[in-house]
Amino acid sequence: MLSDPALSALRTIFGDRLSVAGAVLAEHAQSESLVTGGLPDAVVFPRATAEVAALAEWSSAHRVPLIGWGAGTSLEGHALALSGGVVVDFREMAAVLEIRPEDRLVRVQPGITREALNLELRTSGLMFSVDPGANASLGGMAATRASGTTAVRYGTMRDNVRGLEVVLSGGRVIRTGTAAPKSSAGYDLTALFVGSEGTLGLITELTLKLHGQPEAVMTAVAAFPSVAAAVDCVIATMQMGLTPERIEFLDQATVAACNAYSHLTLPPAPQLLVEFHGHTAALDEDVSRFRILAAEFGATGLDWAERQEDRTRLWAARHSAYRAILASRQGAKAVVTDACVPISRLAQAVEETRADIAASGIPGPILGHVGDGNFHAILLVDPSKPDEAATAKALATRMAERSLRLGGTITGEHGVGFGKLGLMGAEHGEGWQVMGALKAALDPLNLMNPGKLVPGQP
Incomplete structure (x- = not known):
C-alpha cells in the first residue's frame, strides 16, 4: 500500500487521472489466460512523456514498482503487479504524431492500437503490417516483440520498429534509432528495448516502418486429409520460395469451434488459411503454384475469396479463434x-x-x-x-x-512475463544472466516491471 506522502505526491502529477478505486485496480489485475497476479496499489493514466518521466522519478524516490499497461491482451502475465506498485495505463497516449509517406514511417504514442493506426493510414496508401490477432496497443506489441499472422512476409515488431522514446528508471528520457533505413553507429538500443517487456523502461513513443497497401489480395481456405498433410504443405510452400502474407493452420477441433462461434461451414478437417498480396499478374502466378502444391498434399475445397467482405469474414473468424475455443x-x-x-x-x-x-x-x-x-x-x-x-x-x-x-524457442511471440520465466535458463544459458546484468545496469532499484523476463533480483 502506498504511504500517504507517496500517494499525495503521485496525485500532484496526475490529479484525477490517478485511481485507487477497487474496480479499476481489479481491471488491471486481469490476464487473458490462466496466469494470475495481485492487485496494483494504484493506476495512472499519463498524457505526455513529461508525466511518465515525473512518475519514474517519483518511483525511484519512493521505491515503488511501475508496470506498463497497453490493451491488456498479454498472455504470460507481463502487465500484472506481483508485489504491488503502480500500473501505467497508456490509453490516453494514443495519438498519431507524424506520418512520413515518402519515408514510409509513422511516429505514434504507445497507447494507439494497430487497428486504430491502420484506420488513420487508410487514405495514405500505406499500412502497418504486424497483426497479432488481438487489437493490441503498439507500445505493448513493441515491448513483447509481437508478431502474428503477417510475420511470414512482413516480419515481427523487431523488423518494423525503427526508433523509440523510452523513460528509464529515475526519469531519464532517451531516444533510440533514427529515420534512416540503417545505421552502424553503436549498440542497437532499439532492438534492446523491443522485447524487454517493460523491464528496462517505459516506451512513450515509437517510430514504425510502413508498407504499401497491396494492389490485389487473394485469400484461400483449404481442407486437408490430416494434420501432417497440412503442415507438410506449409513446409513445401515456404521451401519453394512462395511468399504468402499469411499462412495459418487450424486443426479439426479449432475448425469445429470456429464453425460454431463464427457461423462458418468449413469442412470438419484440418485447414490452411492462405493469403497472397501483390500485383495482379504475380499474384495469379503465386495462386496457381499454391493450388497445384496444395493438391499434391490432398487439399480439397480450395476456395479463393477475392471480395473484401469474404476475406474479412474469414480473418475475423481466425482472429476470434481463441474466443471460439473458450466457448467450446x-x-x-x-x-x-x-x-x-x-x-x-x-x-x-x-x-x-x-x-x-x-x-x-x-x-x-x-x-x-x-x-x-x-x-x-x-x-x-x-x-x-x-x-x-x-x-x-x-x-x-x-x-x-x-x-x-528441436532447435526452437520457448515462445515465438507471446513473450515470457513470469509465466515462462522458469524456462529462460534452459534456452539462453549464461546469456540469461547477461540479460539480468543489463537490467541491473539500467534499473538498479529493480522498479521497472519487477519479477518478469530476467533472473530474480533483490
Whole structure:
C-alpha cells in the first residue's frame, strides 16, 4: 500500500487521472489466460512523456514498482503487479504524431492500437503490417516483440520498429534509432528495448516502418486429409520460395469451434488459411503454384475469396479463434502457450504436441502462424479442478522443452512475463544472466516491471 506522502505526491502529477478505486485496480489485475497476479496499489493514466518521466522519478524516490499497461491482451502475465506498485495505463497516449509517406514511417504514442493506426493510414496508401490477432496497443506489441499472422512476409515488431522514446528508471528520457533505413553507429538500443517487456523502461513513443497497401489480395481456405498433410504443405510452400502474407493452420477441433462461434461451414478437417498480396499478374502466378502444391498434399475445397467482405469474414473468424475455443467448453479457462521451431521440424513438433495433448485427457486445440514455424495450443481447463490446471501447465512446459530440443524457442511471440520465466535458463544459458546484468545496469532499484523476463533480483 502506498504511504500517504507517496500517494499525495503521485496525485500532484496526475490529479484525477490517478485511481485507487477497487474496480479499476481489479481491471488491471486481469490476464487473458490462466496466469494470475495481485492487485496494483494504484493506476495512472499519463498524457505526455513529461508525466511518465515525473512518475519514474517519483518511483525511484519512493521505491515503488511501475508496470506498463497497453490493451491488456498479454498472455504470460507481463502487465500484472506481483508485489504491488503502480500500473501505467497508456490509453490516453494514443495519438498519431507524424506520418512520413515518402519515408514510409509513422511516429505514434504507445497507447494507439494497430487497428486504430491502420484506420488513420487508410487514405495514405500505406499500412502497418504486424497483426497479432488481438487489437493490441503498439507500445505493448513493441515491448513483447509481437508478431502474428503477417510475420511470414512482413516480419515481427523487431523488423518494423525503427526508433523509440523510452523513460528509464529515475526519469531519464532517451531516444533510440533514427529515420534512416540503417545505421552502424553503436549498440542497437532499439532492438534492446523491443522485447524487454517493460523491464528496462517505459516506451512513450515509437517510430514504425510502413508498407504499401497491396494492389490485389487473394485469400484461400483449404481442407486437408490430416494434420501432417497440412503442415507438410506449409513446409513445401515456404521451401519453394512462395511468399504468402499469411499462412495459418487450424486443426479439426479449432475448425469445429470456429464453425460454431463464427457461423462458418468449413469442412470438419484440418485447414490452411492462405493469403497472397501483390500485383495482379504475380499474384495469379503465386495462386496457381499454391493450388497445384496444395493438391499434391490432398487439399480439397480450395476456395479463393477475392471480395473484401469474404476475406474479412474469414480473418475475423481466425482472429476470434481463441474466443471460439473458450466457448467450446462451457466455463473453461485457458492455458495459452506457443512455441516456434525451424520450419524443417514443424511437422514433428506439431505431431508430438498433438499426441501429448491427446494423452493428457484435456482439450487442447492447436492453431498457428505456421509459415514461420510458430504454433499455439489452447489448453482448456475446468477452473474448479486444480489437477487440470496442473496438467495443462505441465503440457505447456513440455511443449517448450520440445521446441528447444528441436532447435526452437520457448515462445515465438507471446513473450515470457513470469509465466515462462522458469524456462529462460534452459534456452539462453549464461546469456540469461547477461540479460539480468543489463537490467541491473539500467534499473538498479529493480522498479521497472519487477519479477518478469530476467533472473530474480533483490
